Amino acid sequence: MSAPAFSGKFSVSLTKRGRTQVRTTPARFDTALGWSDRPGPAWALRILLCAIALAIFAVPFLTIVSGALSTHPSGSSLSFLPHNATLTNLRVAGERGIWDYFSNSLVIAGGGLLLQLVVCTLAAYALARHRFRGQALVLTLFMLTMMLPEEVIAIPLSLVLGHVPVIGLDLKGTVWGVILPLGAWGFSVMLLTEFMKDIPDEIEEAARLDGVGELRMLWQVVLPLCKPALGVAGVLGFIMIWDQYLLPLIAAKDPTDYTVTVALSVLRTDPEVGSGVVLAGAVIALVPSLVVYLLLQRSLVTGIAAGATKG
Numbered sequence: 001m002s003a004p005a006f007s008g009k010f011s012v013s014l015t016k017r018g019r020t021q022v023r024t025t026p027a028r029f030d031t032a033l034g035w036s037d038r039p040g041p042a043w044a045l046r047i048l049l050c051a052i053a054l055a056i057f058a059v060p061f062l063t064i065v066s067g068a069l070s071t072h073p074s075g076s077s078l079s080f081l082p083h084n085a086t087l088t089n090l091r092v093a094g095e096r097g098i099w100d101y102f103s104n105s106l107v108i109a110g111g112g113l114l115l116q117l118v119v120c121t122l123a124a125y126a127l128a129r130h131r132f133r134g135q136a137l138v139l140t141l142f143m144l145t146m147m148l149p150e151e152v153i154a155i156p157l158s159l160v161l162g163h164v165p166v167i168g169l170d171l172k173g174t175v176w177g178v179i180l181p182l183g184a185w186g187f188s189v190m191l192l193t194e195f196m197k198d199i200p201d202e203i204e205e206a207a208r209l210d211g212v213g214e215l216r217m218l219w220q221v222v223l224p225l226c227k228p229a230l231g232v233a234g235v236l237g238f239i240m241i242w243d244q245y246l247l248p249l250i251a252a253k254d255p256t257d258y259t260v261t262v263a264l265s266v267l268r269t270d271p272e273v274g275s276g277v278v279l280a281g282a283v284i285a286l287v288p289s290l291v292v293y294l295l296l297q298r299s300l301v302t303g304i305a306a307g308a309t310k311g
Helices: 041-068 088-095 098-129 135-147 150-162 176-182 186-197 201-209 214-225 227-242 246-251 260-268 275-308
Strands: 009-014 020-025
Touching: 041 275, 088 098, 088 275, 098 135, 098 176, 098 186, 098 214, 098 227, 098 260, 098 275, 135 186, 150 176, 150 246, 176 246, 186 227, 201 214, 214 227, 227 275, 246 260, 260 275
Parallel strands: none
Antiparallel strands: 009 020
């Protein structure tokens, strides 16, 4: 295989210790999207496109924050700065129990994500590092779970949660009624399986010669090599669980069992609160996802880049 061609300029110089140092200068079309990084028409176009993309994603967020801090937000016009800034909307949302719903969401998201990562990691390890009959069928079933919308399984899921087969437990009205159905996610299984398949067999064979067992192999050998994939699965899994609406609604027996996403719909239909209170609740609901993304964004980008350049 021939080496990739480099279209830029290069120069060779000698350091003080006599070592050869090669300096490369990228050509015009070697930068992102084939644009030069020097000021010019292409540079201005890139800045314009970035500004448009930033406006598309930032304008809704700024509008929500502005409305949450405004005394009388208007639903018919955009405003990036709050009018008569106040924290009354946040106080009223707290009086309506938004913090209790927020606590329910944190417990469900934390427990559900932990269970999901454990189950998906074990399933991916079995699918990637072992061979058994029906393996292709198992992978197909995981893919099928990703293709079924929640509305299709809502009624069967409600029946199962009300009377769990074999053990006969009623999980409605408990956090387990929401956590257990989220314990496995086909996307995380597929993602971790593909990463684990790329681990060289020589590493596993060397570890087995040292007497490493299955659990130790997974914990000390495989998982450290899958940190980028675990970061992606963690971020996307948390957002998926946090944004759940139908499942917490099905599993709830009482309004006190609602999560913050369900509580927002309840606030929206409450005639005694205005749109500012609903926007204040939306800001509160946005914070955890934003914090998780900011903390794990490096792992997310690394995992996506590793998946894109794999092979």
